[in-house]
Amino acid sequence: MTTVDQRLHARLQSLWDDAMAATMSEPEKLLYRSNLLGSDKRITNYGGGNTSAKVMQPDPLSGKEVEVLWVKGSGGDVGSIRMDGFxxxxxxxxxxxxxxxxxxxxxxxxxxxxxxxxxNLNPRAASIDTPLHAYVPKKHVDHMHPDAIIAIAASVNSKELTAEIFGDEIGWLPWKKPGYELGLWLEKFCLENPEAKGVVLESHGLFTWDDDAKACYELTLEIINRAMDYFATETKGVAGFGGPVHESLDPAARRGVAARLMPAIRGMVSGQQPMVGHFNDSEAVLEFVNARDMRDLAALGTSCPDHFLRTKIRPLVVDFVPAENNLEAVMAGLPDQIAAYREDYAAYYERCKHPDSPALRDPNAVVYLVPGVGMITFAKDKATARIAGEFYVNAINVMRGASTVSTYCGLPEQEAFDIEYWLLEEAKLQRMPKPKSLAGRVALVTGGAGGIGTATAERYLREGACVMLADIDGGALASTVKMLAQAHSADVVRTVEMNVTDEGAVARAYEAIAVEFGGIDILVSNAGIASSAPIEETTLELWNRNMSILSTGYFLVSRAAFGVMRAQDMGGAIVFVASKNGLAASPNASAYCTAKASEIHLARCLALEGAEAGIRVNVVNPDAVLKGSKIWSGEWLDQRASTYGTDKGGLEEMYRARSMLKRSVLPEDIAEAAYFLASDASAKSTGNIINVDAGNKEAFTR
Structure with missing residues (x-):
């Protein structure tokens, strides 16, 4: 098995392709270099660091050649940046x-x-780091946040370590918040040390420079490799963080504990907005959470400003003892632990605030460390929660290196506050777009690979929700999630194979959604079958199959949803996709119609039980949704066509013609109703039925 040491110390290899670069302009080489650097998290974290090139270009008005600084714009990521990001x-x-x-x-x-x-009227906003690149008197500049370099920069004797490892080739500057003054410091250093190839910034990162794009890229790799080689030698055989005091639970048990903790934590930290969770039990995380020095190091906070902005002043260490498996005691004590963190954070704010500081922000922790289990992170969306976890893994790597060769130093409290509550950062936050209507919400859609399930998932994803698709058909799930992930990102959609009639499978699905996203806000119970047979030909097996999937299955997934929603104490929305046939009888479909009627009455019962907990339960009644629906294939389609004396091709026209509005009902129409019943637009509705059937008087609810 690959050890933590081996993984962290694998050398970086140059990926530069001379033939490819030969066809590029200088700005294109900057993009190429940036993407190469950002492709490896050992070089820089997501959104961290920046790159630049000084290029001669014709002025759009005078036509004269002028020197132009191309530099990563505000809020960009070097790994995924494109030309319009500079x-x-x-x-x-x-x-x-x-x-x-x-x-x-x-x-x-x-x-x-x-x-x-x-x-050239470029609309991309320049970042606060622009002067740091502008005033370095070299054409190409890289500013990266490699773990190996920050481990040097965050050591108590970082200046001496820098000289020991790099000699005069790489200089050192003391901590200074990014900004104009630091740009002048870098210029002064370069002018006074013309032979230097870069500089380590205390508690921050690495600057390297050259007059050639490829040379600058390969210099950056060389300096990082030298630091990695140093740590590989100095830490060989040394137990990180003082060695282990806990043993990790097995993977299934780790996920089980996380599945209990995450909905409870989520409910307690979602007061200002719904939060989404992420779980990480990687080898590097487990080494840290199990270690003797973990609590002391965690209390020091992170060092690099990018780490700190993503992970807050410090994490919360959950009082779980894996050897004792004291989960019930931990669950009981969580409210006090989280309240204590809030109080501590508010005290930090009061100690450090300035007269013009922005108001106190969300005082809850972002990072939760669980001995023997792993790390949980919560943020306003899945990507931010995942990235916060990645940043804390960077911080773990930094603490490991620094504490092994020296003494680790977190960012001083006042400096940390001045970055977190920086007025420029506040202005950036205020410019953020308004959250979408389902931002931070988590939905489980059963029958998720069918036409209605897929359309509903897509509608929720479009409004900012995270979605877990559940279906018994693994192949259909795989193709559905691929399509949705391409449209909305892999962060926000997950799948689980689930037979809604299997109590164990339902429990496993809810464990999965808790671990993947932190809990659940919306259940769309949509799994279905359809059958058609005269009563004399309706077998007991056919009757029981309808009841098992359409009634018992809805009961099982709803019961489990109630359990998680009550644990979160955030309310919730349950939407049953029933049928017009639950209200209006239909010939040759007694099993199906009766089971659908059972669904509707179950929803009414659950609306009564859920109201005191803010859990709303409503029903959408479709009719004749043929497009994309798996129940309209095979025998059912033949049987319904036979019942109404038509063929397959004429069935959809027959359904359209019999409706009052003379319109076909599509999966997207059902999805729109399911969205309304899950959104705050229907916050005062429960126990209701919306018919989406193009009009059928037999199905009128009154």
Whole structure:
């Protein structure tokens, strides 16, 4: 098995392709270099670091050649950036900004001048790091956040370690919050040390530079490899974090504990908005959470500003003892633990705030460390929760390296606060778009690979929800999730094979949704079959099969949903996809119609039980949804066509013609009703039925 040491110390290899690069312009080489660097999380984390190139280009007005800085724009990610992700600025204007600088107390105002330096009306906003690249007197600059470098930068003797490892080739600068002043510091360092190839920034990261794009890229790799080699030698055979004091549970048991903890935590931290969870029990995480020094190191907080902004001042260590399996005691104590974290965070805010500081933000932890189990992270959406976990793994790697060769130092509390509550960061947050209507919500859709299930999932995903698709058909699930992930990202959609009549399978599905997303807000009970036979030809097996799937299955998935929703104490929405046939009798379909009627009455009963917990239960009644529906294939289609004296081709027209509105009913129509009943637009509705049948007077509810 690959050890933590081996994985972290595998050397970086150059991926530069000379033939490919030969066809590129200098800006295209910058993009190429950026994507290569961002493709390896050992080089930089998501959204972290930035790259730049100074390029001669014709001015759009004068036609004269001018020097233009291409630099990663605000909020971008070097691994996924495209050409439109770079800000472009006139270098002569950036140099002119020095005359506007009024000193450290006024450096934030310099960001307001950057738009005046824009080249060619580029709408991409320049980031706070722009001066750090502009004033380095080299054409190409990389600023990365490699774990191996930050482990040096976060050591108590980082200056001495930098000199020991790199000599005069790489310099060192003390901690300084990113901004205009740090840009001037970098320029001064370069002018005073013309032979230096880069600099380590204390508690921050690495800058490297060159006048050639490829040389700059390979220099960055070389410096990181040198740091990795150093740690490989110095930490060989050394137990990280003081060695283990806990043993990990087996993988299934770890997921079981996480599935209990995550909905409870989610409910307690979702006061301001619904939160989405992520679980990580990787080898690096387990080594840390099981270690003797874990609590002391975790209390110090992270060092790199990017780590800190994603993971908050410090994590919350859950009081689980794997050897004692004290889960019930932990569950009982969670409210007090989370309340204590909030109080501690509020006290930190009060100690560090300035007269103009933004108001206190969400005081809940982002990162939860569970000995023997792993790490849980919560954030406003799945991608942010996952990325927060990745950042804390970076922080773990940093703490491991620094504490092994030296003494690890977290970012000083006041410095951490000044970044977290930086007015420029606050302005960026205020510019964020308004959340979508289902942002942070988690939905389980049974029958998820069918036409109605897929359309409903797509509708929820479009509104910002995370969706778990459950279906008995594994092949159909695989193709459905591939399509939805391509449209909405793999972060927000998961699948689970589930037979709704199998109590164990239902329990496993709810464990999966708890571990993958943290809990559940919306259940769409949509699994179905259809049968058609005269009563004399309706066998007991056929009758029981309808009842098992359409009645018992709905009971089982709803009962499990109630359990998780009550644990979260956040309310919830349950939507039954029943049928017009649950209200209006139909010939030759007694088993199907009776089972659908049972669904509707079950929904009414659950609406009564769920109301005090804020759990709303409503019904959508479709009719004749042929498009994409698996129940309209095979014998059922033949039988219904025979019942109504038509052929397959004429059945859809017959259904349309018999409706009051003379319209076909599509899966997207059912999805729209399912969206309404899950959204806050129907927050005051429970126990209701929406018929989506193009009009059928026999199915009127009154």
């Amino acid at each position: 800000a472009t600025l006139y270098m002569d204007k950036l140099r002119s900004l020095k005359g506007k600088y009024r000193g450290l107390a006024h450096e934030d105002e310099m960001v307001g001048y950057l738009p005046h330096c824009t080249f």
